[in-house]
Amino acid sequence: MNGGGKEMDPKIKILGFAGSLRKQSYNRAILAAALEMVPDVASLEIFDLEGIPPFNQDLELQPPDRVKEFKTRIRAADAILIATPEYNYSIPGVLKNAIDWASRPYGDNAFDGKPVAITGASVGMLGTARAQYDLRRSFVFLNMLPLNRPEVMVPLAQDKVDSNGRLTDEKTRKKIGELLESLIVWTEKLKGKKG
Numbered sequence: 001m002n003g004g005g006k007e008m009d010p011k012i013k014i015l016g017f018a019g020s021l022r023k024q025s026y027n028r029a030i031l032a033a034a035l036e037m038v039p040d041v042a043s044l045e046i047f048d049l050e051g052i053p054p055f056n057q058d059l060e061l062q063p064p065d066r067v068k069e070f071k072t073r074i075r076a077a078d079a080i081l082i083a084t085p086e087y088n089y090s091i092p093g094v095l096k097n098a099i100d101w102a103s104r105p106y107g108d109n110a111f112d113g114k115p116v117a118i119t120g121a122s123v124g125m126l127g128t129a130r131a132q133y134d135l136r137r138s139f140v141f142l143n144m145l146p147l148n149r150p151e152v153m154v155p156l157a158q159d160k161v162d163s164n165g166r167l168t169d170e171k172t173r174k175k176i177g178e179l180l181e182s183l184i185v186w187t188e189k190l191k192g193k194k195g
């Protein structure tokens with residue numbers, strides 16, 4: 001019976017962010033495609049890392065408002081979806097910087113215990129594989145719970161996203177759909193175990 005109070009939202013809440021600030025970013029395009037295909041049992045919100053300043057440990061006890069907002073949005077989410085480029089065989093500074101902010105101060109890590117899925121698009125042949133494995137290494141100390149499979153690496157992204165920023169490659173769209181489905185199953189499984 002509804003006692004007039006606000007109903008709990010039963011949907012799995014996913015927060016997505018891209019490790020690129022570029023307007024025409026292929027990784028942003030992947031998240032835009034994910035928004036179009038998120039299953040009914042879940043919701044997806046995208047957070048833009050624009051406006052997060054360089055990390056300074058002197059400020060970690062009084063973080064900038066944009067960082068506070070980021071941490072609040074992470075905490076409100078049941079699961080995280082990251083779409084990252086690969087820069088110089090690793091994670092872009094913008095992404096690492098945002099993760100560092102959200103993990104601090106010590107003992108106040110917003111990512112603690114969160115299920116997370118990764119994807120990534122690059123113009124190279126390996127589709128961010130090296131960056132994704134570096135990111136997985138950080139998940140160990142962050143105590144995040146990464147989805148192992150599917151691994152969704154998107155090589156040659158310039159051939160898969162059109163000039164309007166739409167992911168047009170059907171195979172890649174299908175993989176992004178599978179990644180979302182698997183993240184939802186993984187999150188539900190972990191929630192059930194908590195009970």
Ligand SMILES: Cc1cc2nc3c(=O)[nH]c(=O)nc-3n(C[C@H](O)[C@H](O)[C@H](O)COP(=O)(O)O)c2cc1C
Pocket residue numbers: 020021022024025026027028084085086087088089090121122123124125126127128
């Ligand atoms: C500083 C820098 C380093 C890069 N290093 C790599 C790399 O190691 N591997 C790769 O596949 N692409 C690399 N690229 C090319 C990126 O794949 C390409 O810029 C891509 O568009 C970035 O993702 P975005 O479209 O989401 O911004 C690099 C680009 C920049 C700007």
